Amino acid sequence: MxxxxxxxxxxxxxxxxxxxxxxxxxxxxxxxxxxxxxxxxxxxxxxxxxxxxxxxxxxxxxxxxxxxxxxxxxxxxxxxxxxxxxxxxxxxxxxxxxLIESKNELDEVEVVAKKRLFERKIDRLVFNVENSSSNNGDILNALKVTPGVRVLENGISIIGRDQVRVLIDGKFLELTREDLVNYLRSIPAGDIASIEVITSPPAKYQAEGNSGFINIVYKKNKSNSWKNNIFTAYTQKSYPTLYLGNTFSLKKNKLQLYANVGLNKGNSAVESTSDIYYEDFENKSRRKFKNETDFLSSRFSLDYDFSSKTSIGIIAQHYTIPQNSRDNEILNITNNNTIRERFITRANSDQKSKIASYNLHLIQKLDTLGRQFSIDVDYFDFNKDRERYFFTNQVNGSDELINNFEALNYGKQDIENYSFKIDFEYPTKFVNISLGSRISFTNITSDTKLFNIENGENILDTENSNVFNFEEDIQGVYIDFYKKINEKWQAKLGARLENTETRGELITNETVNRNSYLKLFPTAFIQYNIKENRSLNFSYNKRLNRPKYWELNPFKWFRNPNSYSEGNPFLLPAITDNFNLRYTINKNLTVSSSFSTTDQGSGQITLLNEGDINQIYTRDNYYKSDTYRAQVSYDYRKIKWWDSHFQTSVFHTDVKVRPLYRNIVNVNNGTGVYFSTNNTFSLWNNLKFDLSFWYSAPNKVFFEKREAKSLDFGINFSFLGEKLQCNINAYDILKTSNRDIIVYTKNIRQVYNDYYDNRHFVLSLRYSFGNKKVNVKSKDFGNDEEKNRVD
Missing domain, CATH: 2.60.40.10 (Immunoglobulins)
Incomplete structure (x- = not known):
């Protein structure tokens, strides 16, 4: 002490x-x-x-x-x-x-205290989903109207930040961007109490993730009862999709049980365009996909209280996600608007992901003062098999055949992770202390092969095939101190220390790359209540972004004979320092300013050369950036039946490119503006409307981006005493949520646009029955950081 x-x-x-x-x-x-x-x-x-x-x-x-x-x-x-x-x-x-739960249950009288639709706390914004018409449908639909969060079909982000990590009840849910979106479709929004947007995570959380967290909080109900939810949703995009799921929860005496199963079947469309302007010719590509994505998800948890102080539990979680994609691409090489050459590619891609997670946890209370410790042991297994067959005809401007290419790309990735962590909660007379440690072991094997098909025979291309093994060990410890000093001051200070050791081996050429780094990640939160309805909040933290596992693998994955992507085994984690100052008035008006600086920033680099139509997409730590941000948000609730949240932000980014890439990558220092409004209208007890709109102005932050916006509408109504709920939602009604991205490589101008079928209509139904006093503790896994980096 x-x-x-x-x-x-x-x-x-x-x-x-x-x-x-x-x-x-x-x-x-x-x-x-x-x-x-x-x-x-x-x-x-x-x-x-x-x-x-x-x-x-x-x-x-x-x-x-x-x-x-x-x-x-x-x-x-x-x-x-x-x-x-x-x-x-x-x-x-x-x-x-x-406090002891009341034994006198109210069977005929229900007292409801309605929370604000949006709440601002010391380190997060809380969206109380249960008070919105978005509480039906899946949780993905609720995220789409969450302030500061942008949801597209290919991923989730916090405005002004490139990546985000998702948690469930404070535990990380780690999947690829695509698999995460699919999984969230399996969670009924009616089971969710709130969504928390955490832009400055405290030291208790793993250091991975420099762009903030989204924490999904399940509803907490009373004990000695059970509940069942049946949920179905029909989604109409370019193609229809149907989802069916069931959730059962039970808490009886010392036993708590939760089981969920979900099945999704359907298709979606993707349209991708790229225009590359060389000095002597133009390269214009138009590509269309039809993705058939089915998935089966299941989650089972069981907790048992051996005594008032000791609880033990298990979690088993499985996903099977087969995906089939058919795409057609026409690549025109033009000169003065005359087609010189054309590449016509037809491709079939098949992949199947299998994910299994297992968790064993123990919670031991030490006394009645709140002192306790918890232990988590986790195992995570991820397997992905994928094949891509493509056939390309090369023709001249008169459509006469010049050449053809036929090939098969095969990839197999196996990831195993073991982790162990222990956390202590130790409130004292003067300060609440949290401390703990975690160790993690990850083993990865990636096998990638390219077969050239000649006369119906698969011939292995040894130059573009490899086997890559990767090992990563992480050890971390943390400590947090929280103190509410008086009615005006409260503070939370902490630090996390993590040591990382990696070893990557490329079996094909016997190349071994090792890396080791020890980093300290401090955090600080200080809040001062100036007056009863005014407060000032300061926060600081240091975070890092480790590379995804596939980004470290130097395999080549071909889109067509002239274009492929590859990883980089020498990638380092990006390190970010975040500073934020926030002023709040009457709990509904917030003005904030922030500054973040990132070192060793990494991202995709497009390698092009004049006179050469080949496109290589690789990755490297090529920049350092400083971002300044000002934001104003306002919650309007002066009319009983109208809840509204307005938010606008302005951010400016300065980028410095490493000398190695200054003549290759052209990035911009620029300013961006974002605005959003989310409105809920409760006209009757069983009828609610949602109307949301966001707008992102044209900007030149890193790369030049055209404007984007989205108008969304939802209606929710209930029957049978709210047991049956129906939700109708329309998203991206104007089909304006995607934008052109303009990139320069060696002064070669490129214009890209990827549209992921964002405009869609959803009709969902949820029927609940059972005793509504259910209280099931929801717990997630302890090795979630590693799961987030798979592909």
Whole structure:
């Protein structure tokens, strides 16, 4: 404890400056979960109210009183009142107060306290999905109307940030961008309480992910009951898709069970264009896909409370995602608008991904003060097999055959990950301490082959085939200190230390690449409540972005004879420092400014040469960037039936390219503007409307981007006492959500546009039955960082 004294002195230096005495406590339930918004009332012996407050997100409260004798009453819906007579002659820390669930159940009367649609907390924005018409359909539809989040068919992002990590109940859900989108379609939004957008993660979270988190929080209900949800959705894009899923949850005495299964079947279309302007000719490509994506997902969890202090549980999670794609590409080589050559490619791609995750966890409470530790042991297995057959005819301007190419690309990737972590929660009289450690072991084998097909015979192309083995070991420790000093000040300081060791071996040419790095990742949150309805918040953290596993593999995956992509075994993680200052008024108006600086930034690089139509897509750590951002958001709720959230942001990025790439990659320093509005209209108890719109202005941040915007509409209505809910949604009604991207390589201008069938219509139904008092703890895996980097 002696090492903590300087920190504690800094945190509590203002604690003794108040003349009045302080009564401090933390309110939790029997499961040791914090109870937010509990009423805390202090009265005199004759019943006169002296002071009052409500608990915050941690369950904490502080009352300022004079010396004397009082009665303290703490109450919350569904729990027995906690009453105690106390004598105050000095500062008093009541530590943890446990509320007991009420035995007198209300069968005929339901009391509903409606939360704000959007809430701003110390480190996150909370979207209460259950109060929106987006609470039907799948969780992907709810994410589409979440402020600051952009959802397209090929991935999810936070506005102004390239990548984002998704969590479920505080645990990472790690899949590829494409598989993640497919998986989220299997989660009914009706099972979700809220979506949290976390732009400055604390030290407890793994250091991976420099673009923020999205945390999906399941509903929490009462015990000794069960519930079942049947969910189906019909989606019409260019082609139809049908989803059917069922969720069953049970909590009975010491046993908690959760089971979910989902099946999706359907197709989608992708249109891709690229125009490359060389000095003497133009290269214009038009490519169309039809993707058939089916998936079967299942999740099973079982928890058992051996005693009031000890709980053990298991989770098993499986996905099977077969995907079949048919695409046609016409590549025209033109000179003065005259076709010189044409490449016509027809391709079939088949791939199948199998994912299995297993988790064993133990939660052990040490006392009634909230001190506890948890242990997680995880295993993760990922397999992907894929084949791409393509046939290309090369013809001249008169459509006379010049040559043809026929080939088969084959790839197989196996990933195994084992991890172990332990976390301690140790609240003390002065500060709440969280600390823990985690170790992870990953083994990857990638086998990639290219066969040239000649006269019906597959001939192995040894130059473009390889076997790549990769090993990665990560050890990490962290510590967090949280203190609500008084009614005006609260602070959270922490640090995470991670050591990473990697070994990549290219079997084909016996090349071995090793890397090792030790990094410290500090975090800080400080909030000052200037007045009752005004607060100032500062946060800082350091994060890193490790390369995806496939990005490290130097295999070549061919799109056609003239174009392929490849990985880079020498990629390093990008390191980002984030600073943010936020000012909030009346909990509905927020003005913020931020600065982030990224070193060793990596991304895709297109290699082109004048007079050569070949296109090579590779990756490297080629830049350093500084980004400045200003943002204003406003929640409007002055009309009872209208909830609205407005957000606008302006950001400017300065980029410096490594000397090696200054004559290859042309990037821009530029400014971007983004605006969004999300509106929910509750006209009747069983009828809600959603109307959302976002707009991203043209900008030259890194690359030149044209404008993009999207108008979305939704309607939700319920029957049978809200047991049956119907949701109708239309997204990207104007078909304007995609944009042209303009890139320069060696001053060769390129214009790209990829449209992922974003305009679509969804009709969904959800039927719920059972006892609505269900309370199933949802827990995720401890090796989720590694799962996010698979492909």
């Amino acid at each position: 002696s090492l903590l004294k300087p920190t504690l002195f800094f945190l509590f230096i203002s604690y003794s400056s108040y003349a009045q005495m302080k009564i401090v406590g933390v309110v939790k339930n029997s499961s040791n979960a914090a109870i937010e918004f509990a009423n805390v009332v202090l009265t005199s012996p004759d019943g006169k109210i002296i002071a009052g407050s409500v608990t915050d997100a941690t369950g904490g409260f502080v009352l300022s009183v004079k010396q004397g004798n009082y009665k303290l009453v703490i109450s919350f819906i569904g729990y027995e009142d906690w009453i105690k007579n106390i004598s105050v002659n000095t500062n008093k820390n009541l530590e943890t107060i446990t």
